[in-house]
Amino acid sequence: MATRIRPSSKRCAVIGGSGFLGRYLVEQLLDRGYSVSVFDIRQGYELPGVTFHLGDLCDKQALLAALQGVSLVFHCASPAPSCDDRALFHRVNVDGTRNVLQTCQEAGVQKVILTSSASVVYEGTDIKDGKEDLPYAKKPIDYYTETKIQQEKLVLEACDTQKGFLTVAIRPHGIFGPRDPQLVPILVDTAKRGKMKFIIGDGTNLVDFTFVENVAHGHILAAESLRPESPICGKAYHITNDEPVRFWDFMSQILVGLDYDPPKYRLPYRLVHVLAMLLWLLVLFLRPVLQLRPTFTPMRVALAGTHHYYSCTRAKEDLGYRPLVSLKDAITRTVNSYSHLRRVA
Numbered sequence: 001m002a003t004r005i006r007p008s009s010k011r012c013a014v015i016g017g018s019g020f021l022g023r024y025l026v027e028q029l030l031d032r033g034y035s036v037s038v039f040d041i042r043q044g045y046e047l048p049g050v051t052f053h054l055g056d057l058c059d060k061q062a063l064l065a066a067l068q069g070v071s072l073v074f075h076c077a078s079p080a081p082s083c084d085d086r087a088l089f090h091r092v093n094v095d096g097t098r099n100v101l102q103t104c105q106e107a108g109v110q111k112v113i114l115t116s117s118a119s120v121v122y123e124g125t126d127i128k129d130g131k132e133d134l135p136y137a138k139k140p141i142d143y144y145t146e147t148k149i150q151q152e153k154l155v156l157e158a159c160d161t162q163k164g165f166l167t168v169a170i171r172p173h174g175i176f177g178p179r180d181p182q183l184v185p186i187l188v189d190t191a192k193r194g195k196m197k198f199i200i201g202d203g204t205n206l207v208d209f210t211f212v213e214n215v216a217h218g219h220i221l222a223a224e225s226l227r228p229e230s231p232i233c234g235k236a237y238h239i240t241n242d243e244p245v246r247f248w249d250f251m252s253q254i255l256v257g258l259d260y261d262p263p264k265y266r267l268p269y270r271l272v273h274v275l276a277m278l279l280w281l282l283v284l285f286l287r288p289v290l291q292l293r294p295t296f297t298p299m300r301v302a303l304a305g306t307h308h309y310y311s312c313t314r315a316k317e318d319l320g321y322r323p324l325v326s327l328k329d330a331i332t333r334t335v336n337s338y339s340h341l342r343r344v345a
C-alpha cells in the first residue's frame with residue numbers, strides 16, 4: 001500500500017486550474033505563499049512553483065495521486081456552458097464531483113471550496129438583489145445549470161464538522177477579465193457578424209458582471225475562514241462586484257472600448273423571446289439532419305433582457321469580502337487586454 005503524505009495547511013490543489021478562473025486562483029495562491037498543484041485534463045500554461053497533474057476528475061487513481069499531502073482543494077473544473085452536452089455535464093459535474101469528494105476524503109483533504117454559480121437559482125425571470133436562501137431553480141435554464149445545482153448540493157451535504165471534512169460553495173456571476181475565452185470573444189464575434197445592433201428590452205435590466213480577480217479573492221477568503229467552528233461550513237456565498245450594471249451598458253462599454261458600434265435599436269423583450277423559442281424548436285426539429293447554432297437562444301435572450309443581480313452581503317459579513325477591483329477599472333483593464341480583438345478600420 002502507498003504511504004500517505006501528511007497534509008500541510010499551505011499545500012493546495014486546484015482542480016480545473018488550467019482554466020480562466022483557475023489560473024487567477026493559482027496566481028493569487030502563489031502570491032499568498034501556498035504551494036499549488038493543478039489537476040486538469042490539459043496544461044494551460046507554465047508557472048514556476050506550480051506542479052501540473054494531467055487527468056480527468058472522474059478518474060479516482062489519477063486524482064488520488066495528485067492529492068497526496070494536500071489539505072485544501074479548490075474545485076473549479078466544468079465543461080464550458082456552451083458545449084450543450086447533457087451526458088458530459090452529468091459525468092463531470094455530478095458523477096465527477098462525487099468522485100472528487102470521495103477521493104478528497106480518502107486522501108485526507110480537510111477543506112473543499114467549490115466554484116458553483118449564482119445561476120443555480122435563476123429560471124430566466126427577474127432576480128433583484130437575490131440572497132443565497134432563494135430556492136434552487138426548479139426549471140434551470142440549461143443542462144449546465146441543472147448539473148451545477150446537483151453539484152452544489154453534493155458538496156454542501158458532504159460537509160461534516162465532526163469528521164473534520166469542511167466544504168463551502170462560491171457562487172460567482174458573469175465572470176470577466178483578461179484571458180477570458182468566452183464573454184469578450186463571443187461579444188466581438190457577434191459584433192463582427194453585424195448582430196450587435198439591437199437592445200433586447202428597454203435596456204434598463206441590471207446584471208452582475210464580476211471581475212475575475214475578485215472572484216479568486218472570494219475563494220481564498222472562504223478557504224481561510226473555513227474552520228470547524230466557523231458559521232460558513234456547508235454554506236453558499238455569492239461573490240460579485242457589488243455594482244450591478246445595466247446589461248446593455250456593460251456590453252456597449254466593452255464594444256466601444258474595442259472600437260465597435262454599440263447596439264442602438266430597441267426590440268420588445270417578449271417578442272424576441274417568443275421568436276427565440278420558435279427558432280429553438282426549429283433547431284430541435286432539424287437536429288437529426290442539420291446542426292444549427294443560432295445566436296439568439298431563449299437562454300441568451302433571457303440573460304440579455306432580465307434583471308439578474310445578487311446580494312453579496314453574506315460574503316461581506318462572514319468572509320470579510322470586498323471587491324478588490326472596481327467595475328470601472330475592471331472594464332478598462334479588460335478592454336486594454338483585448339487589443340488583438342480591436343476593430344480594424
Ligand SMILES: NC(=O)C1=CN([C@@H]2O[C@H](COP(=O)(O)OP(=O)(O)OC[C@H]3O[C@@H](n4cnc5c(N)ncnc54)[C@H](O)[C@@H]3O)[C@@H](O)[C@H]2O)C=CC1
Pocket residue numbers: 015016017018019020021022039040041042044055056057058075076077078079080092096115116117118148171172173174175176182
Ligand atoms: N465563467 C463564468 O462566467 C462563470 C463560471 N462559473 C464556474 O466557474 C468555474 C470555472 O469556470 P471558467 O474558468 O470560466 O471555465 P474554464 O472552461 O476556463 O475552466 C474550466 C477548466 O476545467 C477543466 N476541466 C473540464 N473538464 C474536466 C475534467 N473532466 N477533469 C479535469 N478538468 C476538467 C478544463 O480543462 C478547464 O481548464 C466553473 O465551475 C464554472 O461553472 C460560475 C459562474 C460564472
Ligand SMILES: CC(C)=CCC[C@@H](C)[C@H]1CC[C@H]2C3=C(CC[C@]12C)[C@@]1(C)CCC(=O)C[C@@H]1CC3
Pocket residue numbers: 173174175182183184186187190195196198200207208209295296300301303304
Ligand atoms: C451575467 C452573465 C451570466 C453573463 C454570461 C455571459 C454570457 C452568457 C453572455 C456573454 C456575451 C453575451 C451575449 C448575448 C447573450 C449573453 C452572452 C452570451 C447575446 C447573444 C444576446 C443577444 C444579442 O443581441 C447578442 C448578444 C451577444 C453577447
